[in-house]
Amino acid sequence: MQPIWAVGLMTGTVLDGNIDVALLRTDGVSVESFGPYALTPYPQSIRTLLEDTLVQARSWNFDGAEPAIFSQAEEAITRAQSAAVADLVAQAGLKSSDIGIVGFHGQSVLHRAPQPGRIGATRQLGNGSLMRDLLGIPVAYDFRSADVRAGGQGAPLAALYHQALLRRIGATDGRTAVLNLGGVANVTWWDGADQLIAFDAGPANAPINDFIKGLGLGEMDRDGTLALRGTVDEARLSRLLTHPYLTAPYPKSLDRFDFLSSMADGLGAEDGAATLTAFTTGAVGKALDLLPSRPHRLVVCGGGRHNPAIMKMLPERAGAEAVPAEAVGWRGDATEAECFAFLAVRVLRDLPISFPTTTGAPHPLTGGELAL
Numbered sequence: 001m002q003p004i005w006a007v008g009l010m011t012g013t014v015l016d017g018n019i020d021v022a023l024l025r026t027d028g029v030s031v032e033s034f035g036p037y038a039l040t041p042y043p044q045s046i047r048t049l050l051e052d053t054l055v056q057a058r059s060w061n062f063d064g065a066e067p068a069i070f071s072q073a074e075e076a077i078t079r080a081q082s083a084a085v086a087d088l089v090a091q092a093g094l095k096s097s098d099i100g101i102v103g104f105h106g107q108s109v110l111h112r113a114p115q116p117g118r119i120g121a122t123r124q125l126g127n128g129s130l131m132r133d134l135l136g137i138p139v140a141y142d143f144r145s146a147d148v149r150a151g152g153q154g155a156p157l158a159a160l161y162h163q164a165l166l167r168r169i170g171a172t173d174g175r176t177a178v179l180n181l182g183g184v185a186n187v188t189w190w191d192g193a194d195q196l197i198a199f200d201a202g203p204a205n206a207p208i209n210d211f212i213k214g215l216g217l218g219e220m221d222r223d224g225t226l227a228l229r230g231t232v233d234e235a236r237l238s239r240l241l242t243h244p245y246l247t248a249p250y251p252k253s254l255d256r257f258d259f260l261s262s263m264a265d266g267l268g269a270e271d272g273a274a275t276l277t278a279f280t281t282g283a284v285g286k287a288l289d290l291l292p293s294r295p296h297r298l299v300v301c302g303g304g305r306h307n308p309a310i311m312k313m314l315p316e317r318a319g320a321e322a323v324p325a326e327a328v329g330w331r332g333d334a335t336e337a338e339c340f341a342f343l344a345v346r347v348l349r350d351l352p353i354s355f356p357t358t359t360g361a362p363h364p365l366t367g368g369e370l371a372l
Contacts, residue, residue, distance in 0.1 A: 008341030103344030181304025202283025224309025
């Protein structure tokens with residue numbers, strides 16, 4: 001199969017107000033080359049709209065007609081992300097006709113993992129047909145729904161791309177795993193042969209950010225400043241680490257709101273941030289214990305790697321060396337957007353994007369919708 005240029009888009013559940021957009025040249029199996037990457041901020045009006053949408057999504061909870069705000073938010077993010085794609089393609093000196101496919105993840109507003117006797121449910125906002133019309137480029141979108149309908153978790157979907165990246169750096173012995181820290185944390189482990197495992201480990205940035213916002217101290221614990229000054233409430237942490245999710249067998253997935261900032265209720269800003277950060281990293285350690293063999297090193301992608309408190313606590317609380325993606329030549333802020341460029345090519349070529357050991361799909365499963 002010939003590699004093609006693909007654009008990938010991602011906006012995370014942490015609601016940092018940015019559109020991640022990346023160019024990748026790939027055949028959907030390996031990566032030939034990396035194109036430009038950009039972080040495009042949403043206007044404040046869309047950030048506020050998305051925050052309101054998430055609140056209404058939680059009230060809706062897949063019961064009855066969707067809230068009217070969904071269609072408003074869907075059009076707004078589709079238009080904003082289409083503009084971000086057009087800007088990046090122009091920046092790269094390419095034309096729309098040079099791009100084979102756009103991978104449009106959309107905005108996750110609610111995700112419910114399957115339970116015994118009940119399939120899960122998931123909703124990502126994003127109008128692939130509108131994006132195709134705006135850009136004149138084929139679009140792959142709605143990557144998760146087919147997996148969920150088949151009984152899978154619908155997440156995480158990054159495992160195949162992480163595998164391709166691990167292969168590029170020769171990490172094929174299971175001693176190195178990939179940890180992505182967005183709103184939630186997910187881990188990918190590959191033995192270099194036929195065992196590829198991925199699952200959501202626990203919360204990542206979302207509870208910490210929500211805690212800081214709730215105190216009126218900004219959008220996040222920037223540079224881990226509060227957590228590094230604080231003292232972990234070890235007794236509370238021990239109780240939090242007994243949560244049954246952390247030792248449940250994979251495959252498994254989380255919604256952004258499955259673990260809340262209320263875990264730090266009653267603590268001051270510094271001790272609360274420290275305790276939530278310790279819980280995030282301790283939960284990663286619990287996840288590593290579930291793998292067929294425990295990795296010695298974590299390559300960390302996503303926004304959480306910018307938090308020095310998280311990176312300091314990972315070796316202490318998770319029991320593995322933690323290095324940022326850039327240390328192995330990856331682009332840590334671009335990884336998720338690159339992933340959906342990679343998956344879009346697989347959707348275009350009717351290749352599976354989820355597996356029993358990554359999402360719990362009953363068999364290797366193709367997915368995604370195409371607007372051609």
